[in-house]
Amino acid sequence: xxxxxxxxxxWSIASTYGLLNAGGGSWYWKPLRSLKPGSxxxxxxxxxxxxxxxxxxxxxxxxxxxxxEINGQLQPLLDQPHPGGGTWEGxxxxxxxxxxxxxxxxxxxxxxxxxxxxEKGLFASQVTVCKLRDEHTITTVESAFGLDAATS
Numbered sequence: 001x002x003x004x005x006x007x008x009x010x011w012s013i014a015s016t017y018g019l020l021n022a023g024g025g026s027w028y029w030k031p032l033r034s035l036k037p038g039s040x041x042x043x044x045x046x047x048x049x050x051x052x053x054x055x056x057x058x059x060x061x062x063x064x065x066x067x068x069e070i071n072g073q074l075q076p077l078l079d080q081p082h083p084g085g086g087t088w089e090g091x092x093x094x095x096x097x098x099x100x101x102x103x104x105x106x107x108x109x110x111x112x113x114x115x116x117x118x119e120k121g122l123f124a125s126q127v128t129v130c131k132l133r134d135e136h137t138i139t140t141v142e143s144a145f146g147l148d149a150a151t152s
Contacts, residue, residue, distance in 0.1 A: 001034065001041045001056075001129055008113050011045050012083035015052060015110050017068045022128050023090050023100035031129035032060050035103045042132055042141055043110075044125075049118025050141045051111050058104030063091045066102045077102070109145040117144045 014020055020041065022029040035041060035056045043052035066077040078088055090098040111117065122141070123134040132138060142148050 001039050001132055008045055008048065009083075009086060011043070011051055011113060014043065014105070015107065015112075016083045017077060017080065018054075018057075018106060019066065019068075019102040019104050020129075021063060021100055021102040023063075023098070026096045028128050029060075029099075029101035031127060032101055032103050034129055034131075035060070041105060042138070045113060045116060046124070046126075048113050049116035050122075050144070051113065051116045052105075052107050053109050053142065053145050053147055054105040054107040056103055057106050060101055060103050063088065063100035063102045066104075109147055111145075117141060 010021055020032060020035065020043065022032055037056050037058060039056040041052075041054050041056055042050060043054065044050050064078060067074040068077050068080060069075075070080065078091055082088055088100070091100045093099045119140065121136065123132065123137040
């Protein structure tokens, strides 16, 4: 699966806390429902390139209900510092057009935005999540991240 991170600030949250997140309306977060535990996901940040490969470890939940492991203990995500000093905008809202939704991911390999991988001919999409079927993209990105299809 391809997970598109629509805002570079979202990648700092995703990479720090082991998740993919979307907000700003149900049109953006509803595609995250297709990510099921065990699915492999390739994270792409528009304008930068591929920044991570991971394995989905949880179901879609509201960010306000998400817990992350901190020092070996599960803690509410909202109690954690927002990477980059931002705020958890919309996270506490019950309105599906304002709330943030997340899916837990174990990152097998990840990069900072300035180390994102991109080369001409790779697949990218404007959709938040889509099925990644392009074998050239899969093998090229896996190789760039030092992974292969057997790595889990």
